[in-house]
Amino acid sequence: MSRIPMRSGIDWDEGPYYQSQRLVLYQEAAQKCLANGSAFLCFCPADRYAGGDAAEEGASGGTVRRVVRCSCRDGKPSSQDTKPAIRFKVPLSGRTEFQDAVFGRREFANEEIEDFVLLRSPRGDEAAGLPTYQLGAVVDDIEMRITHVIRGADHLSNTPKQVLLYRALGAEPPLFAHVPLILGPDRTRLSKRHGATSVISYRDEGFLPEALRNFLALLGWSAGGDQEFLRTRELVEKFSLEGVSRTNAVFDRAKLEWFNTQYLQKLPVEELLPEVERELKRSKLWRDEWANGAGREWFAKTVDLLRPRIRLLPDFSTWARAFFSDEFSYDPAAKEKFWKDERLPALLAKLADALEALPEWNHDACDHALRALAEAEAVKAGLLINATRVAIVGQAVAPPLFETMVVLGRERVIGRLRRALSVLTAK
RNA sequence: GGCGCCAUGGUGCAACGGUUAGCACAUCACCCUUUCAAGGUGGAAAUACGGGUUCGAUUCCCGUUGGCGCUGCCA
Structure with missing residues (x-):
């Protein structure tokens, strides 16, 4: 206890x-x-x-x-x-x-x-x-x-x-x-029957402790106004027994998840890093070089890029796996959606070459190179963008492409592009 | 069964005698867009019912209904 x-x-x-x-x-x-x-x-x-x-x-x-x-x-x-x-x-x-x-x-x-x-x-x-x-x-x-x-x-x-x-x-x-009591969706007192009920199990599921606290505090209490996003500091400051309601409250998981995404997005990155580190260690994806120095900077930048699309901490290890490991697979739905066009193998090969020849590796350089190729080949930029995204991170849903390319680095991007070629042609 | 507590949209909260009943989640539509999120805009959606009190009830009182809790040599 x-x-x-x-x-x-x-x-x-x-x-x-x-x-x-x-x-x-x-x-x-x-x-x-x-x-x-x-x-x-x-x-x-x-x-x-x-x-x-x-x-x-x-x-x-x-x-x-x-x-x-x-x-x-x-x-x-x-x-x-x-x-x-x-x-x-x-x-x-x-x-x-x-x-x-x-x-x-x-x-x-x-x-x-x-x-x-x-x-x-x-x-x-x-x-x-x-x-x-x-x-x-x-x-x-x-x-x-x-x-x-x-x-x-x-x-x-x-x-x-x-x-x-x-x-x-x-x-x-x-x-x-x-x-007041916290009730399950069936309106009876929350218990093991309703699944995860203790603070620990939500923590294990990947909710941020502070998000959970914020959510729980608002079950049966309010500061009086409409403000809902209250960090623990503010909660402690504003809480008073007078604001406690007498009505039992139904636990709404959807809202808990909303709070979690809010914290994932609004917290200063530094506060988030220890949580992500903990998660990556849990999934064995963690690498010590990310602990400090340049590695830490890269880590912070990557987490920052990823977080708008994260719902629960484990998403960093699963959905965002390609950012932390070279061993990742292509999501079947993503392949189905963006790897259909038969011109793709040829296009991606040319893109890899173009990127390799770039004098500098940054967002705009990648952007220009890709669009120039699209224009030269008379295809929509979106075709290349979407197919490339799948090739380098394995997902259809991911952060903006060029920022992703910068974070991954030229070597990885080109390598993954060429690796995708073999998968595409083998099909 | 007895006793107790509670009652605003699907959910969580505001409004503590006078508001077109507000906000958020969820939901629907649209905008934005490089996928998907995020974000923006708009829509639908509530005072459980019946009596009082009052110039005026979401708000105060009573009843009904409903929900929950307690009623262990459990905690």
């Missing part, structure tokens, strides 16, 4: 803490409740409620559950189980209220709250039981002096239990802030 903030670029101040190392703390807290009368030993079988549910199935088929108060709470054990659990003794009347920064003041009738378990009954040779989430969370938060508890709205209904617990332990409840 601690890897999530680490890999998403979110900072934390202390910890991590391990519940297993803090067991006595929870057990002491439970004992304290027992001592001051806010909890009781429950001897009921652990599966009592489950069994009861089955017995209470309504005619409609729906499971009917009730708030049950067992006789243990009055000191009359309902069974002879020698290993009791500790339950909180919820008041039979009255209301429990708390302040929520996004939902406002909330009130719950105590009679609706069940006597929840604090410490589970000991298993096997355990001396004492393990804490439930309710106990663990409250004890930890009191001990760590937590002032704001910000979490999903699915905890709203459980909050009164925790407020009761805070008071029983002699502590003042913190300020709660329940934020």
Whole structure:
């Protein structure tokens, strides 16, 4: 779990803490409740409620559950189980209220709250039981002096239990802030069923952490106006609990991808380079000469040329492979679309010769050479441009041709042009 | 079933009593163009329903409907 903030670029101040190392703390807290009368030993079988549910199935088929108060709470054990659990003794009347920064003041009738378990009954040779989430969370938060508890709205209904617990332990409840849930396309709470759901899996898919943060921040929150592209810095500056909405939000992957392309395009290249480097290393295309000096400059220029057409980081390794490796293949659709003309072999051969004879290798020189040839041969420049693109990068979709030629360098371009010839004529 | 929360285009957000109901994604069309993106312009598209309150409701109140959540010796 601690890897999530680490890999998403979110900072934390202390910890991590391990519940297993803090067991006595929870057990002491439970004992304290027992001592001051806010909890009781429950001897009921652990599966009592489950069994009861089955017995209470309504005619409609729906499971009917009730708030049950067992006789243990009055000191009359309902069974002879020698290993009791500790339950909180919820008041039979009255209301429990708390302040929520996004939902406002909330009130719950105590009679609706069940006597929840604090410490589970000991298993096997355990001396004492393990804490439930309710106990663990409250004890930890009191001990760590937590002032704001910000979490999903699915905890709203459980909050009164925790407020009761805070008071029983002699502590003042913190300020709660329940934020709306993120729903899948089917409008149920986002879960593994919906595919990639954790921060890590989106990172692995090739989304930029900052784009993901920006997208997520806007799910259930807005700065008030229409601005959407907010870098993490601005997000931190502008965020406030007051701007949080109470409506659940549906996760829209298309918009996430849009944010990613925005970041891919707008980020200063230097910020993008480490991400691309990481990706190329992953795909084994990385070469150390790109780490600094002239190699770094070439790398930056290439990434800059490529990025308007990138959607996800892995595109650098797949779609843009020809820019980083001489081993690439021709996209079948590209060949189909731009290598149809039978004059091409002859034309490309002449183009290679013309380029080879160029006194200088730059954008305009390549441009002029190609257009001059097109005119001399009475063919449209587009025919040569498109066919050449496929020949040197293997794709129909790619950056503007002459910029591509400059980045690849004369030797590569001519070599690839001639290599394409053999493929064309062999066909 | 009980309790709770929510309700503006397909999606995410604005408008916090008075706007021709705004922006973005997605979608459609056109422009640009060296392919494809990007970008530009334009179009279609929403206040769930019914009652109130008010001179005036997207906005406040009630009900209905719908969605979601909680209802574990899970977290």
